[in-house]
Amino acid sequence: xxxxxxxxxxxxxxxxxxxxxxxxxxxxxxxxxxxxxxxxxxxxxxxxxxxxxxxxxxxxxxxxxxxxxxxxxxxxxxxxxxxxxxxxxxxxxxxxxxxxxxxxxxxxxxxxxxxxxxxxxxxxxxxxxxxxxxxxxxxxxxxxxxxxxxxxxxxxxxxxxxxxxxxxxxxxxxxxxxxxxxxxxxxxxxxxxxxxxxxxxxxxxxxxxxxxxxxxxxxxxxxxxxxxxxxxxxxxxxxxxxxxxxxxxxxxxxxxxxxxxxxxxxxxxxxxxxxxxxxxxxxxxxxxxxxxxxxxxxxxxxxxxxxxxxxxxxxxxx
Amino acid sequence: xxxxxxxxxxxxxxxxxxxxxxxxxxxxxxxxxxxxxxxxxxxxxxxxxxxxxxxxxxxxxxxxxxxxxxxxxxxxxxxxxxxxxxxxxxxxxxxxxxxxxxxxxxxxxxxxxxxxxxxxxxxxxxxxxxxxxxxxxxxxxxxxxxxxxxxxxxxxxxxxxxxxxxxxxxxxxxxxxxxxxxxxxxxxxxxxxxxxxxxxxxxxxxxxxxxxxxxxxxxxxxxxxxxxxxxxxxxxxxxxxxxxxxxxxxxxxxxxxx
Ligand SMILES: Cc1cc2nc3c(=O)[nH]c(=O)nc-3n(C[C@H](O)[C@H](O)[C@H](O)COP(=O)(O)OP(=O)(O)OC[C@H]3O[C@@H](n4cnc5c(N)ncnc54)[C@H](O)[C@@H]3O)c2cc1C
Numbered sequence: 001x002x003x004x005x006x007x008x009x010x011x012x013x014x015x016x017x018x019x020x021x022x023x024x025x026x027x028x029x030x031x032x033x034x035x036x037x038x039x040x041x042x043x044x045x046x047x048x049x050x051x052x053x054x055x056x057x058x059x060x061x062x063x064x065x066x067x068x069x070x071x072x073x074x075x076x077x078x079x080x081x082x083x084x085x086x087x088x089x090x091x092x093x094x095x096x097x098x099x100x101x102x103x104x105x106x107x108x109x110x111x112x113x114x115x116x117x118x119x120x121x122x123x124x125x126x127x128x129x130x131x132x133x134x135x136x137x138x139x140x141x142x143x144x145x146x147x148x149x150x151x152x153x154x155x156x157x158x159x160x161x162x163x164x165x166x167x168x169x170x171x172x173x174x175x176x177x178x179x180x181x182x183x184x185x186x187x188x189x190x191x192x193x194x195x196x197x198x199x200x201x202x203x204x205x206x207x208x209x210x211x212x213x214x215x216x217x218x219x220x221x222x223x224x225x226x227x228x229x230x231x232x233x234x235x236x237x238x239x240x241x242x243x244x245x246x247x248x249x250x251x252x253x254x255x256x257x258x259x260x261x262x263x264x265x266x267x268x269x270x271x272x273x274x275x276x277x278x279x280x281x282x283x284x285x286x287x288x289x290x291x292x293x294x295x296x297x298x299x300x301x302x303x304x305x306x307x308x309x310x311x312x313x314x315x316x317x318x
Numbered sequence: 319x320x321x322x323x324x325x326x327x328x329x330x331x332x333x334x335x336x337x338x339x340x341x342x343x344x345x346x347x348x349x350x351x352x353x354x355x356x357x358x359x360x361x362x363x364x365x366x367x368x369x370x371x372x373x374x375x376x377x378x379x380x381x382x383x384x385x386x387x388x389x390x391x392x393x394x395x396x397x398x399x400x401x402x403x404x405x406x407x408x409x410x411x412x413x414x415x416x417x418x419x420x421x422x423x424x425x426x427x428x429x430x431x432x433x434x435x436x437x438x439x440x441x442x443x444x445x446x447x448x449x450x451x452x453x454x455x456x457x458x459x460x461x462x463x464x465x466x467x468x469x470x471x472x473x474x475x476x477x478x479x480x481x482x483x484x485x486x487x488x489x490x491x492x493x494x495x496x497x498x499x500x501x502x503x504x505x506x507x508x509x510x511x512x513x514x515x516x517x518x519x520x521x522x523x524x525x526x527x528x529x530x531x532x533x534x535x536x537x538x539x540x541x542x543x544x545x546x547x548x549x550x551x552x553x554x555x556x557x558x559x560x561x562x563x564x565x566x567x568x569x570x571x572x573x574x575x576x
Contacts (some may be wrong), residue, residue: 010480070448070458095478098444099460102412106452111533112413114443130542132331132440136343139537179487180457186475186482200575224576242498249497257575266332278573280566284554291550296569298562300553308563316567316576 001032001087017092022053026161028121041066047167054165070100071178079172093151105149111142112149134271200226201255207262211239223313247272265290319372321363324434327387328353341541355435361502377422381408392513393505399518414530416449421526436494447494457487463498
């Protein structure tokens with residue numbers, strides 16, 4: 001099979017999903033090929049990186065492709081695919097990928113599945129994905145088609161397979177003028193903490209009860225060398241800024257330690273933190289679903305436990 | 319301005335129950351509600367209308383139970399509702415649903431702005447807005463966390479995960495909205511009562527000239543399993559707090575976290 005992977009980059013950096021797509025492509029291509037496609041204004045550096053994991057890398061370069069635009073992306077991809085027929089096109093299930101993949105699939109008249117966490121090609125094309133916000137895993141069999149488009153969840157296909165592909169300039173230029181203009185970025189406020197990069201996260205839920213109690217979590221976080229994050233109600237109440245929200249409508253985090261204080265463990269929250277290396281939950285309700293994903297749980301009142309823990313940690317530090 | 323909002327009647331995932339023996343969801347008779355992001359899309363449409371006039375129309379597609387969501391749409395304040403009802407749509411995939419919605423929008427005929435939720439509460443595929451835009455050959459401004467319409471132009475702040483992008487395009491456009499864009503109104507009781515008496519426009523697949531062919535088939539559905547070592551320390555009464563914390567600190571030491 002010819003499995004194509006559309007690489008993704010933003011503001012000068014290759015998104016790791018690009019390599020993950022190739023890892024998957026290599027594992028399902030059989031005696032076919034894994035081929036990366038990288039689109040932009042100057043993509044040589046990305047192409048070289050991708051070539052370490054692909055049998056072939058297609059470069060599509062033009063000034064107008066500097067910023068991602070779905071109309072231009074689909075236009076140049078369709079030009080490439082009119083000559084180079086893919087069996088499967090893999091796209092990252094990022095906001096960008098989940099936008100242009102359905103566009104592309106419409107043009108290719110291809111079935112499309114988004115947010116796949118498993119792809120099995122042994123007997124037809126079978127894809128596993130979560131629905132109902134993570135409560136349910138489904139296996140979907142795709143009807144026979146010439147080409148399939150699948151978007152892949154980030155962080156799933158991490159096992160690398162080295163390759164050494166050649167880089168080819170596809171010599172393709174956009175043939176349309178986009179109707180949507182990119183105006184600029186909304187720059188995040190300065191002084192912001194990026195919770196997705198933190199090693200240790202102390203996360204608070206509605207159980208923290210009031211903005212004034214956030215201090216307690218801050219204290220614990222600073223002792224552990226971590227940062228404070230929260231569940232959605234905490235953000236909605238304005239107790240923490242929006243960029244501290246963990247979950248499907250916030251950030252996905254994977255710290256070494258995730259300490260959940262007074263968080264019930266709704267799946268919308270769990271989807272954003274379940275891959276943390278060590279999860280410790282403190283909740284007074286022994287039935288709280290958060291205990292289902294926690295490695296260690298403490299059933300108790302955070303207002304008793306956290307001050308005590310702070311004290312113990314202080315002692316330990318001397 | 320003519321605004322069309324696409325609304326899905328989705329499963330109320332919070333209330334979904336699972337068969338403990340098979341791990342399968344008990345979908346028969348499971349409660350449904352208006353999809354969360356679609357509700358924001360409707361709220362945004364109503365706000366635009368209140369600020370600068372126009373008409374708010376809603377389109378929904380599904381089995382006969384979409385009637386329930388029609389009431390909810392009217393109660394919030396939409397002017398007209400179009401419902402495509404057909405049992406074939408119950409299990410239809412996103413390609414089919416988008417085709418149906420786009421056909422219904424074409425049938426309505428006049429549209430400047432099309433608003434949808436970026437993803438549904440249950441399926442969560444994030445595909446419908448882009449597919450509607452593709453079907454209508456108009457641009458999509460995705461994942462809006464803010465939206466402005468001025469002089470025939472739409473400007474959004476679009477949250478694409480890694481950053482918030484500012485996009486603009488001329489009408490007509492499709493805009494998909496995120497939860498953050500607004501806080502939807504809670505309809506008044508009187509509006510709810512009135513809503514159930516309002517007639518709506520019922521469309522069939524043959525009215526729209528659309529055929530539904532599935533591109534995929536669901537083989538199995540089950541609860542994902544999480545394997546955890548799951549050690550629980552009981553600190554439910556004050557006397558046990560000390561011991562529980564000592565154990566916890568010990569574990570943190572073992573994991574080299576302190
Ligand atoms: C479309 C959609 C998207 C969403 N996205 C997100 C998201 O990205 N992130 C997110 O977090 N949520 C999200 N939610 C909301 C989610 O469904 C839950 O409502 C939310 O996660 C609950 O937050 P919580 O656990 O802090 O609050 P609650 O569910 O109210 O839980 C509070 C917990 O604190 C415990 N508690 C109370 N007091 C104490 C105490 N003194 N000591 C110990 N424990 C105590 C209680 O036992 C309870 O378990 C989303 C919902 C929807 C519909």
